[in-house]
Amino acid sequence: MTAVRTLVVWCPDWPVLAATKAAGLPSHVPAAVLANNRVVACSAVARAEGIRRGDRKRSAQGRCPELAVFEEDPARDARVFEPVAAAVEKLATGIEVVRPGIVALPVRGPARYYGSEAAVAERLIDQVASECDLECQVGVADGLFAATLAARRGLLVPAGGSAEFLAPLSTMELSPPGGPDRTDFVDLLRRLGLRTLGAYAALSERDVASRFGADAVATHRLARGLEERPPARRRTPPELSVTHSPDPPLDRVDAAAFAARALAELLHEKLAARGLACTRLGVHASTDNGEELGRVWRCAEPLTPTGIADRVRWQLDGWLRAAPGTRPSAGITTLWLDPVEVVDATALQLGLWHGGNEDPGTGAERASRALVRVQGLLGPDGVVTGVLGGGRGPSDRVRYVPWGEERLPGADPDAPWPGRLPSPSPATVPAEPVAAVVLDASAAPVGVSGRQLLTGVPAAVSVGGGPARAVLAWAGPWAAEEAWWDRGGRRRARLQVLLDGVEQTALLLVREGRAWAVEGVYD
Template identity: 40%
Template sequence: MHAPTRSLVLWFPDWPITAFVSEAVSPPRPDAAVAVFAHNVVVACSWAARAQGVRRGQKRRDAQALCPGLQVVPADPVRDVRAFAPVVARVEERAPGVQVVRPGLCALRARGPARYYGGELEAARVLVRLLDDDGFGGVRASVADGVFTAEQAARSAAVDDPVRIVEPGAAGAFLAPLSIATLEDDEFGSLLARLGVHTLGQLAALQVERVRERFGERGVRLHALAGGLDSQPVQPRTPPPELHRDVAFEPPLELADQIAFGMRVAAEEFIAQLGAHDLVCTELRVVLTGERGERSERVWLHPGSFDAAGVVDRVRWQLAEDAQGIFGSGVAGVHIEPEAVDVAAHHAKGLFGAGPDERVHHALSRVQAILGHRGVVTPTIGGGRWLAERQVLVPWGDRVVAEKVRTRPWPGSLPDPLPATVYPEPRLVGVTDIAGAPVTVGERDVVSAPPAVLETAGQRRRIREWAGPWPISERGWDALRARKAHRFQVVDAEGGAWLLVVEEGEWRAEGRYD
């Protein structure tokens, strides 16, 4: 086992909150109670929320009971990583060789910065001052044997003295009184607690052979961490290439054609730089900045990969769609960067030229460039209870934005498989029983009689099988827009399958299973 490496750790408390505030269109006040939730559990909260009793690991209902005015923010790991990237780049300017442990926590070997700045304490203080000047107040720093020990030391640093040094060889004594929960392994910690082991010192005091026999190599690793023997060295990241491009307009421009013209060279350089790294851009982030600080940001998608003309088109479309009413003056700058890239070989043309799908894509893209972003749309399935409203038109090249809506709970919605034929306007039909009387559904969802005959388009079809009713209830609190209906699935004698809806005693065909 290798000896622990002296590691310098920078810890940013409540980083998901910081990332949210940095990208929020309307940032909350500094004294606002804000909490970030993942799976309805608090993963980070502001100091104002913490002052009212909100803590990490709380259920959402418990947190809101303690703090009724709590602002709920959904967790976004991509946002956390994106906001942390410039912070890491800033640290690398003063101390290269940074390892991103996770967003809000980074580590580097302490030896180099300590020799350059005159000691471990001085190096940590220089980085804290640097980040504080950049607006990242509250960052804590520590130097200790191994990243794990240094992280715990940073978490225990005081607000007025944000740097803590654990002397070489003192890691075990420093970690000994800490709870076993510090290892962040719930299963392992729960088992140890039942065995009477509650602190890291008690775990480190166990014989390593006994730990290996009971818990395997995973237990040996946690045993080493508890004793301050973190053998994993700092693994510096490889800084990503600078793929973004920024264009500043002085004076600011107001005409979309002028802005698009000014973006041509930058777009060509952007695509060429990606090509130099054998990459293509499949998702593009465009940020427009106004003269008075206005901001419009959007991620554009592409069914294949962007070329220079496609980049310029997205800037023009964003000016036409998002910037209306946002900019009180001209556009002062445009920032473009790849949100997602792919290996260029995956998008190379085939040996015998482009296939029919590629030719269709080029044709539709040319039409879209002439008519605008929403000039060419494709249908997809979205969320909703009624089949007609589930048909969503998406601009060509965009991902299905209705996917999140479709996965929401829709009580009364029709499960798969859906009818192959959906009528834009449900067709009026008749359903009668064996005696010829109209079939109705009572208040308790009880059918007056088994459906026997389906009358549609002047034809009478004998119903061979049927299923239902399945109630649909919408907006019961609104007397004007409330709806209550019942669905049936029927199969006629000729094998045709129908989706029927009865509402206020009137039968209609919503679709057909072809």
């Protein structure tokens, strides 16, 4: 199935634009939005001063002392974006808010009405500029993913040309700012030599599914210019819509947030009972004066109860706190949610404590009390949690912290770690390394020379004194530490091997001194 011809309106650096507009800051002042003390978005003026995404706050302010700093606030981004969505909707119906800063709509109808896709794009740019005093870019392509990348470049991709347009682009486009975080997967693709979307798309879908899993199949479809999910999505029956009639009518943001939470849980419960999860959510409201409000949110991932509640709250916030003349003239008397499009709920994996429609905070609190009781029976060190930190080997990176103590990593994860084992990490790491012997074709032991080279070609491996198993493939060796000589003058190196057998086994071997040991087992 070919992707739907889609138009995307994109407002660059939206989190920064929203923050500066809300604060009334002039556009010439450099500004940045931070999360966890790192820059997640910055203005063009700030970039001209050398500020980049990922910079630490202190580093950014050191480069640009006059930098205006704002904390990340998705609710603010959505509220300020509502006038932009409303401006687009005046020229084209059926719009969907992908996330604050991006609006998408099927382009076929508007193109017929205005004469061409180029005419629609020109009108929308003028509309946003005149009504919201903002600059935006428009892109058109087959499918939302390609259209979004086209909008970032201000391009109208010809029909049927999305795959050709995507081919030379970097695989890093699969993990865009504000979208699903696929950084680790993109890094893996690049280490495999798949640096462009075209190279990734050239792989067989069956090979991608068997090697990387379900999410990779979705990204593979995107790289080929198709829709993220096959056309098996279902329209929901009307009885799955949920409605709330507040009394008194909603006219305050805090009351709207409370109503959004209850309605989101009810919708999630109804969908979960049928094994469904929502991917496109319609938020609708009516007022005492007969005004009808509505907006559709498109979501890259199936929505959790919290995700539904956030989008409803953001939308109500945008309506109730809009500028005079555009906000509702009376309180909201009816609020209803419509799951416009759904997928199987198997696409939604809840966290450990988030069973059913239970509040995640409540579930975490109950789990904490239970673990404290177990700790009282077994002692303070009887219940521990793993904290991922810095290090080169899989066992070096994990620190076990007794329950209730501050979960600090053993070493700085952001520090440079030359010789660090690349992902994916082994699925199983023995508490103590298991002795192993690596043999060549003549059954002679294989070691590592001072030049970091194997003394023979691995042909078989014996683990724990067991029978030797044939080596199907191997990679390495790699120096395991920043300095080749360390730990009292002992050398350490790592080797990956794939062993033959009833079930093939992939091992991570480490050589320290004059002996090999199993440091990890891959799934």
